Amino acid sequence: MISQQRNDELTKIGPGEPAGQVLRQYWMPAALSEELIGARPVVPVTLLGERLVLFRDGSGTLGLIDRHCPHRGADLCFGRLEEDGLRCPFHGWHFDTTGQCLEQPAEPEGSELYKNIKAVNYPVIEKQGVVWAYLGEGDPPPFPGLDCFAAPESHVFAFKGLWECNWLQALEVGIDPAHASFLHRFLQDEDPDQSYGKQFRDRAASLDMPMTQLLREFPRPELLIEDTDYGLRLIALRDLKNGSTHVRVTNHIFPCAITIPMSNEMTITQWHVPIDDKNCYWYSLFTSFGDPVDKSTMREQRLKEHHLPDYRPLKNRLNNYGYDPEEQANQTWTGMGMDINVHDQWACEGMGAIQDRTREHLGQSDIGIMKYRRKLQSAMRALSKDNPDALPMAPGNGDIEAITGPQSIDAIAPTDSWQESWKESEANRRKASSWATDL
Numbered sequence: 091m092i093s094q095q096r097n098d099e100l101t102k103i104g105p106g107e108p109a110g111q112v113l114r115q116y117w118m119p120a121a122l123s124e125e126l127i128g129a130r131p132v133v134p135v136t137l138l139g140e141r142l143v144l145f146r147d148g149s150g151t152l153g154l155i156d157r158h159c160p161h162r163g164a165d166l167c168f169g170r171l172e173e174d175g176l177r178c179p180f181h182g183w184h185f186d187t188t189g190q191c192l193e194q195p196a197e198p199e200g201s202e203l204y205k206n207i208k209a210v211n212y213p214v215i216e217k218q219g220v221v222w223a224y225l226g227e228g229d230p231p232p233f234p235g236l237d238c239f240a241a242p243e244s245h246v247f248a249f250k251g252l253w254e255c256n257w258l259q260a261l262e263v264g265i266d267p268a269h270a271s272f273l274h275r276f277l278q279d280e281d282p283d284q285s286y287g288k289q290f291r292d293r294a295a296s297l298d299m300p301m302t303q304l305l306r307e308f309p310r311p312e313l314l315i316e317d318t319d320y321g322l323r324l325i326a327l328r329d330l331k332n333g334s335t336h337v338r339v340t341n342h343i344f345p346c347a348i349t350i351p352m353s354n355e356m357t358i359t360q361w362h363v364p365i366d367d368k369n370c371y372w373y374s375l376f377t378s379f380g381d382p383v384d385k386s387t388m389r390e391q392r393l394k395e396h397h398l399p400d401y402r403p404l405k406n407r408l409n410n411y412g413y414d415p416e417e418q419a420n421q422t423w424t425g426m427g428m429d430i431n432v433h434d435q436w437a438c439e440g441m442g443a444i445q446d447r448t449r450e451h452l453g454q455s456d457i458g459i460m461k462y463r464r465k466l467q468s469a470m471r472a473l474s475k476d477n478p479d480a481l482p483m484a485p486g487n488g489d490i491e492a493i494t495g496p497q498s499i500d501a502i503a504p505t506d507s508w509q510e511s512w513k514e515s516e517a518n519r520r521k522a523s524s525w526a527t528d529l
């Protein structure tokens with residue numbers, strides 16, 4: 091358990107808050123590109139506690155500016171979208187994608203007041219189906235050379251979902267490799283051939299056993315955590331007691347993402363992005379090392395589970411996440427259906443809007459969480475000493491674009507040589523891929 095003061099430091103993300111300052115050193119997902127499709131590409135975005143509006147002008151340029159008009163604060167999400175910007179419906183002040191005011195039609199003829207008016211604005215860039223924003227000061231850093239960015243667009247599918255809880259507890263479920271054996275336990279295995287686009291449903295690599303069975307029958311992984319240039323590598327070992335070991339390699343990408351294997355073909359890189367202190371979005375880039383991603387199947391699967399435009403899961407606290415005691419007795423550990431996102435959502439939201447960590451009791455299986463909190467704290471300390479270059483993947487801390495991978499795989503390895511064996515499996519997957527680089 092930790093003190094209330096420390097919990098506040100780790101979880102609060104507004105401007106000026108220590109963790110908020112750390113997150114502002116990095117590009118953050120602000121919206122899916124698909125949200126801007128349609129006749130009027132204007133989307134409200136609340137990110138890191140800041141209320142903003144994202145829009146695309148007639149030339150195709152994106153702008154992310156303060157949602158509240160600099161005149162008297164009206165809501166620009168209802169603005170009139172024009173060829174060269176967004177016009178406030180209240181008195182007609184007109185803004186371009188940089189937030190610069192271009193016109194104030196109610197002011198006296200010849201007035202040049204508009205020249206001095208500029209709305210808060212942040213750099214944005216579109217990549218792999220996501221609009222990314224940089225809310226920090228100074229120039230944004232380059233993007234790292236991670237697989238999810240290096241892959242051709244055809245091999246990456248992006249989606250998001252709303253969780254009504256603080257971002258840190260959402261992230262912490264992703265660096266907790268032990269929970270998969272419980273929270274995501276299926277009491278019956280389905281045919282792995284019917285598993286496209288779903289997590290934990292493939293066969294375990296080179297073993298004719300569904301992942302569901304493996305996770306269920308071997309619930310006590312040995313966890314090894316390594317520091318890396320991008321964050322942490324988490325290795326979960328499950329000794330299958332027959333001379334072989336299941337090795338699951340997952341990663342934490344500083345500050346708020348994870349990369350995990352989804353199937354033998356695909357990985358998921360998932361950001362847990364604060365909307366404000368009590369709500370967050372997960373944004374996932376599903377990246378295929380094999381065939382191009384079947385985006386329409388993946389989207390359809392997920393649209394069936396989410397409400398637009400806010401991407402709120404249809405199963406949520408208002409309907410008890412679809413909880414069915416009969417299902418819990420016979421089919422799934424949670425009784426909340428087959429979608430593992432719902433299980434994770436229940437686990438995180440049920441803690442309360444901001445988990446009270448003064449009452450928690452961490453065990454050895456929480457080692458990833460402990461290491462990450464220490465990393466976040468040391469990043470906060472470095473920023474308080476005006477030393478941003480000490481942060482992972484900071485521009486002054488090595489070549490960001492040279493950070494590749496990360497290795498992320500489920501592999502079956504001989505127990506006495508698992509260290510080399512999983513790396514071979516990963517290298518073979520990369521060799522067979524049309525785009526992946528060797529690491």
Ligand code: FES
Nearest residue numbers: 159161162178181
């Ligand atoms: S409040 Fe926007 S123009 Fe007046």
Ligand SMILES: [Fe+2]
Nearest residue numbers: 263274430434
């Ligand atoms: Fe999970």
